[in-house]
Amino acid sequence: MRLVKIGEPIWSPEGRLVAKRQIRTSAVRRSAILRRDNYVCTSCGVSAGEPHLDAQNLLARLSVRHLVSLAEGGTDRPENLVTICDRCNLGEVSIPSVNREEVARQIQDLSTQHKTVLLAWMARGERTPSPLDRAWAMFRHLDPDGRKEVVRVLAEAIERLAGEDATT
Numbered sequence: 001m002r003l004v005k006i007g008e009p010i011w012s013p014e015g016r017l018v019a020k021r022q023i024r025t026s027a028v029r030r031s032a033i034l035r036r037d038n039y040v041c042t043s044c045g046v047s048a049g050e051p052h053l054d055a056q057n058l059l060a061r062l063s064v065r066h067l068v069s070l071a072e073g074g075t076d077r078p079e080n081l082v083t084i085c086d087r088c089n090l091g092e093v094s095i096p097s098v099n100r101e102e103v104a105r106q107i108q109d110l111s112t113q114h115k116t117v118l119l120a121w122m123a124r125g126e127r128t129p130s131p132l133d134r135a136w137a138m139f140r141h142l143d144p145d146g147r148k149e150v151v152r153v154l155a156e157a158i159e160r161l162a163g164e165d166a167t168t
């Protein structure tokens with residue numbers, strides 16, 4: 001015997017279908033929002049499983065949150081949904097302040113290519129992830145089996161390329 005909440009028609013085939021469809025819709029919506037936000041926290045830029053910028057011993061977890069909660073009249077539409085990490089969600093992220101010299105010193109040693117990219121981000125006021133960033137962030141969202149498979153395929157591809165270089 002299972003205790004069931006009164007009023008939920010989970011025993012009828014119809015009821016089960018409705019419940020399943022709701023779960024699927026929200027999972028699809030969640031991954032669509034994660035993809036739109038390039039798999040990073042829209043507040044601090046951390047990606048899933050990476051150490052937090054201000055707390056290196058804690059690994060970030062991403063979730064999709066309502067900007068205006070449903071209780072306050074918010075909707076499930078994409079414009080009301082946002083990817084956010086656990087610390088930003090709790091308002092715990094506090095990035096230590098830096099001074100102009102520190103920033104200048106950090107920039108000074110960058111390659112010309114990186115300086116150009118950085119300047120574009122500064123002009124736009126946001127960091128656009130490179131294809132490399134995007135590939136990494138997407139990889140972090142794979143299940144363990146998927147990750148193993150992707151690592152194997154990539155390692156084989158690199159080995160093949162190295163082999164080709166050696167024979168030419």
Ligand SMILES: [Zn+2]
Nearest residue numbers: 041044085088
């Ligand atoms: Zn964050």
